[in-house]
Amino acid sequence: MTASAPLSRFAHDMPFGAHVLADGTTRLRLWAPDATEVWIDIQHIDDNPAFRMDAEPDGWYAAVVPVGAGTCYRYRVTNRDGVTLSVPDPAARAQWQDVPGPSIVVDPHSYRWQHADWCGRPWHETVLYELHVGALGGFNGVQARLPELARLGITAIELMPVGEFPGARNWGYDGVLPFAPEASYGTPDELKALIDTAHGLGMMVFLDVVYNHFGPDGNYLHHYARRFFRDDVRTPWGAAIDFRMPQVREFFIQNALMWLMEYRVDGLRLDAVHAITERDWLGELAARVRLSVEPGRHVHLVLENEHNAASLLKGPDTVAGTGGGGGDFEAQWNDDGHNVLHVLLTGERDAYYAAYADAPAQRLARVLQDGFCYQGEPSPIHDNAPRGEPSTHLPPTAFVLFLQNHDQIGNRAFGERLTQLVHPDALHAAQALLLLSPQIPMLFMGEEWGSLCPFLYFTSHHGALADAVREGRRREFAKFAAFADPQQRERIPDPNDARTFLASCPGEADAANPEPLGWLNRTHRLLALRHTEIVPRLPNARALDAVALGHAGAIARWRMGDGSVLTLILNLATQAVAVPTALVGSPVDLLYESREGGAAGLAVHRMPERACVVLLHTPSPA
Numbered sequence: 124m125t126a127s128a129p130l131s132r133f134a135h136d137m138p139f140g141a142h143v144l145a146d147g148t149t150r151l152r153l154w155a156p157d158a159t160e161v162w163i164d165i166q167h168i169d170d171n172p173a174f175r176m177d178a179e180p181d182g183w184y185a186a187v188v189p190v191g192a193g194t195c196y197r198y199r200v201t202n203r204d205g206v207t208l209s210v211p212d213p214a215a216r217a218q219w220q221d222v223p224g225p226s227i228v229v230d231p232h233s234y235r236w237q238h239a240d241w242c243g244r245p246w247h248e249t250v251l252y253e254l255h256v257g258a259l260g261g262f263n264g265v266q267a268r269l270p271e272l273a274r275l276g277i278t279a280i281e282l283m284p285v286g287e288f289p290g291a292r293n294w295g296y297d298g299v300l301p302f303a304p305e306a307s308y309g310t311p312d313e314l315k316a317l318i319d320t321a322h323g324l325g326m327m328v329f330l331d332v333v334y335n336h337f338g339p340d341g342n343y344l345h346h347y348a349r350r351f352f353r354d355d356v357r358t359p360w361g362a363a364i365d366f367r368m369p370q371v372r373e374f375f376i377q378n379a380l381m382w383l384m385e386y387r388v389d390g391l392r393l394d395a396v397h398a399i400t401e402r403d404w405l406g407e408l409a410a411r412v413r414l415s416v417e418p419g420r421h422v423h424l425v426l427e428n429e430h431n432a433a434s435l436l437k438g439p440d441t442v443a444g445t446g447g448g449g450g451d452f453e454a455q456w457n458d459d460g461h462n463v464l465h466v467l468l469t470g471e472r473d474a475y476y477a478a479y480a481d482a483p484a485q486r487l488a489r490v491l492q493d494g495f496c497y498q499g500e501p502s503p504i505h506d507n508a509p510r511g512e513p514s515t516h517l518p519p520t521a522f523v524l525f526l527q528n529h530d531q532i533g534n535r536a537f538g539e540r541l542t543q544l545v546h547p548d549a550l551h552a553a554q555a556l557l558l559l560s561p562q563i564p565m566l567f568m569g570e571e572w573g574s575l576c577p578f579l580y581f582t583s584h585h586g587a588l589a590d591a592v593r594e595g596r597r598r599e600f601a602k603f604a605a606f607a608d609p610q611q612r613e614r615i616p617d618p619n620d621a622r623t624f625l626a627s628c629p630g631e632a633d634a635a636n637p638e639p640l641g642w643l644n645r646t647h648r649l650l651a652l653r654h655t656e657i658v659p660r661l662p663n664a665r666a667l668d669a670v671a672l673g674h675a676g677a678i679a680r681w682r683m684g685d686g687s688v689l690t691l692i693l694n695l696a697t698q699a700v701a702v703p704t705a706l707v708g709s710p711v712d713l714l715y716e717s718r719e720g721g722a723a724g725l726a727v728h729r730m731p732e733r734a735c736v737v738l739l740h741t742p743s744p745a
Contacts, residue, residue, distance in 0.1 A: 131239045134231035135385040137377045139183075140214030140302065143230045147191045153212070154370050155200055155347040156182025162199040164209065165190055166225045173199070182348075182370075192230035195219050200347045210343040214374075215287075215303045217311055222289045222299055222341035231385050234315045241322035243389045243421030244278060246453045247520050247661040250558075250650060251329065251565035252277040253528055255578075256285055257292065258628045259568065262309035266317040269324055275571060275643070276650025279327035281392060283529055285314065286333070289340040290583025292624040294529065295331070296394065297338030297582065301378050311386075318387055327389035329425070330382050334375045335398035336360035340588055358398045366401035375404075376411050383422055384415060390423035392456070397429040405435060409451030425523060426455045431495045431511030436521045439665065454563055457522040459496035461531055463487045464553060467675050467695045468526075468545045473603050478504045484671035491560065491679035491691070492669035494522040519561035519681065520661055526550075526557055527567045529578065536600050536615045538577030538627065540570070549695050551645070552717040552735035556693050558649040559657060559715060559737045561664050561681050566646075569629035573642035579616050581624040589619040652715060656739060660684050672730065673700035689714075690738040694730040702730045714739045 136142060139152045153176065155161055161176040161184040176184035176198075190196070201207040211218060215226035252272055259265050265280070272280065284295030291307035298305075304314045318328045336358055337344070344351045351371055356363035365371055382388045396405060409424055416422045426435060435450040463479040463486045466472065472480040479486050479496065486496045495514040502510040514521070525531075532538055541550055557564050569576055584592055597615050600606040606615070616623045632639040660683035667688070669679035676694035683689055694700050702725055713722045717735040724731050 131235050132232045133236065133239075133385050133387060135377075135381045137214060137381065138373070139377070140212055140216065141196070141226070141228045143192055143228060144187070148187050148189050149191060149194065149228050150185070150187050151176070151196070151212070152183060152185040153198055153200075153347075154182055154374075155184055155198075157202045157349050158182075158184065158200050158347045159203055160201040161347075163188055164197045164199050166195040166197065190228065192228050192233065194228040195225035196228065197225045202347050206346070208343060208346050210346065211300060213300060213302075213344060214377075215300055218287050218300060218303045218306050220306055221291075222287055226303070229311055231311075234312045236315070236387070237319050238322040241387070242417075242419050243423075244325075244327055245421055246423050246563070248278055248654075248658055249327070249423070249563050250276060250278045250653065251281050251523065251563065252279065252568065252571075253281045253283065253525075253565055254568040255283045255294070255529065255627075256305070256308045257624070258578075261307070262304075262313040262317045266313075266320050269317075269321050269326065273324040273326055275647050276654060277326065277566070277571075279329055279389065280321060281329040281331060281565070284331045284333050284394070288338055290585075292581050292583040292621065293338075294533070294580065294582075296333055297340070298333055299338045299341040301332070301334075301375075302381060315386060322387070327421075327423075328387075329390040329392055329423070330386075330388045331392045331394060332379065332382070333394045334364070334378075335395045336364065340584060353400070356400055360398075363398070363400050366399055366404045372401075372404050372407065376408055379408060379412060380415055383412060389421065390425060390453075392425045392427065394427050395429070396426050402432075406451055423453045424451065426452050427458075428455050429458075429510075431455070431459070431497055431514070433495065433498070433512040433514040433517055433521075436514075436517055438516060439518050439663070454521050454523050456528075456565075457490065457494065457524050457562065459486075459494075460490045460522065460524045460562070461526065461528070463490055463496060464526060464556075465531070468541065468549055468553060475504045478502055482671075484674050484676055487693075488669040488671045488677040488679065491677055492666045493517075494519065494562070515666075519664060519666060520563055522562045523565050524557055524560060524562040525565040525567070526553055527570055528565065529567065532567065532578040533580050533627075536603075536606060538579035538616075540574060540577065542573050542575050546733060548718055548733035552693060552695060552733055554645070555649060555715055555717045555735040555737060556691060558646070558653055560679075560691060561657065561661055561683075561689065564653075571643060571646045572632035572639040574629045574632075574639075576629040577626055578629075579623050579627045580618050581627060582618045583621075583624075584619055593617050593619060649715070656714060657689070660687060660689075664689075670703070672702065676700065676730070678702070686742040688740040690740070692725070692730055692736045692738075694732060694734055697732050699724065699729045699731050702728050704728050712738045712740045 142150045163174045165172050174188045176186040197209045212226040216229035217227040219225045286298035287300035287303040288298045321328045352362040353365045466479045466483045493515045497511040498513045501507040597612040606612045663684035667680040675696035678692050681689045714737040716722045721734040721736045
């Protein structure tokens with residue numbers, strides 16, 4: 124594809140699954156090394172014909188059948204134990220209604236792109252907005268929200284996983300058919316229309332993908348491809364996926380390439396890669412993406428990684444556009460940054476927050492200066508084992524910073540947002556830090572207008588699995604002091620109750636209400652400042668220093684790409700604190716103050732309580 128003569132239809136040809144051929148027939152291919160016989164059952168056609176698949180080397184089965192796009196089909200697989208099951212295609216591009224239903228043959232060429240020449244945006248321009256597609260009304264509902272998000276200053280939406288999961292309500296991390304967009308959200312073409320519309324508005328689309336596990340219901344791979352999983356390594360979700368197997372590695376690489384090349388998403392967020400046993404696969408994935416993406420197109424890969432592996436992230440040479448300099452991935456979600464800010468904002472110290480509660484101001488300063496708080500030090504929540512790698516050399520854009528996301532809200536027992544937990548002035552100050560710091564900011568849906576709506580954990584499992592999920596979730600909170608009493612744990616919402624999902628749908632801001640309107644106006648102002656004053660200076664930006672300010676704040680400085688110095692001063696304490704004047708320039712360089720008088724206080728070396736001040740010192744003309 125070139126900008127001068129773009130294609131308008133895109134398809135990614137995979138070595139497995141269903142592929143519509145030029146003559147109108149369909150090639151189907153399945154890796155089933157534990158099968159003795161595989162048939163294709165064609166459904167919704169007179170007599171429901173079946174076609175036997177031919178065995179190929181290395182456990183593959185293939186057939187070309189005289190059907191085209193829109194055909195429903197299932198594989199009928201007999202395994203070595205003599206058990207026969209009718210199963211969906213693990214690489215189905217669409218499902219009829221749900222996981223138990225048949226797979227659908229899809230012709231990717233059916234969608235004509237309106238903005239086929241879109242080449243994305245540079246990473247440093249990213250302002251992420253994480254959302255749950257189902258909670259916003261499906262693919263069409265999200266598409267309708269895009270113009271207002273673009274006007275607000277959002278440059279990229281990030282969709283929580285959309286791969287087919289059992290039922291109609293789920294966070295998406297229980298997906299079992301990763302190539303098929305969730306049927307309850309809409310069709311493949313409706314997802315493409317969402318992405319196409321975003322591109323027309325100048326917005327990128329990121330997709331959260333789950334390559335570390337499958338959900339507990341509807342995964343049939345154990346029946347005919349046991350080698351997909353290891354029997355010697357367990358994860359929190361069951362047997363580890365075996366990334367030593369070439370077929371397994373290729374399965375997920377092809378999934379990534381389908382989303383990037385066929386659906387034209389601009390980036391992927393890889394969920395919990397610390398649970399992927401073969402780290403070299405991550406490098407292989409990134410290399411294949413680079414080889415596949417058209418020249419001149421911006422595509423970004425982002426990690427969630429408990430290991431804080433700085434060596435996986437791109438270094439300053441790469442960010443500067445000169446090549447080399449570090450790993451293969453643009454950035455990592457900065458859980459360290461969230462966790463220490465949450466401790467400072469709420470005072471909570473339970474569970475994993477204990478690792479940040481000993482010296483939160485110092486830990487915040489390290490996050491602002493280096494990105495990671497834990498860079499190899501013993502972590503009290505990891506049995507005091509060393510966690511992380513040195514990250515001082517990385518640019519600030521290698522870290523995605525957030526105050527809230529699906530995990531950090533939804534993994535609370537009652538899904539409370541910070542608007543229900545934090546003093547408004549303190550939250551305003553933290554919002555200023557989030558949106559004006561050189562790290563890449565991310566908002567969670569509704570955060571831009573101060574939503575009070577909870578975001579709860581929800582599923583739509585049935586029977587014994589539903590009971591296990593409900594009781595398991597309540598047991599998780601037994602370690603929290605507030606839920607030590609079993610009767611208190613009974614109050615935690617049932618994930619499988621439809622009301623739990625409905626309570627998590629944020630709706631829209633009431634423009635007639637001054638409070639959400641004030642939030643929206645402030646978010647818009649902060650993002651406008653970011654785009655005019657921060658983003659153009661981000662290439663080649665680097666941290667200068669950061670120090671703790673009192674017991675609940677920090678002062679951080681960055682040398683920006685044009686030589687200017689950005690200074691951010693945050694005090695989340697309930698009292699004013701003294702400020703070392705050597706680190707602060709003249710208040711005439713004020714870029715933003717979260718409360719009136721904040722900058723004026725610096726003139727007398729005091730920083731008001733629950734406030735943030737941002738200064739920008741531009742170099743004098745030569």
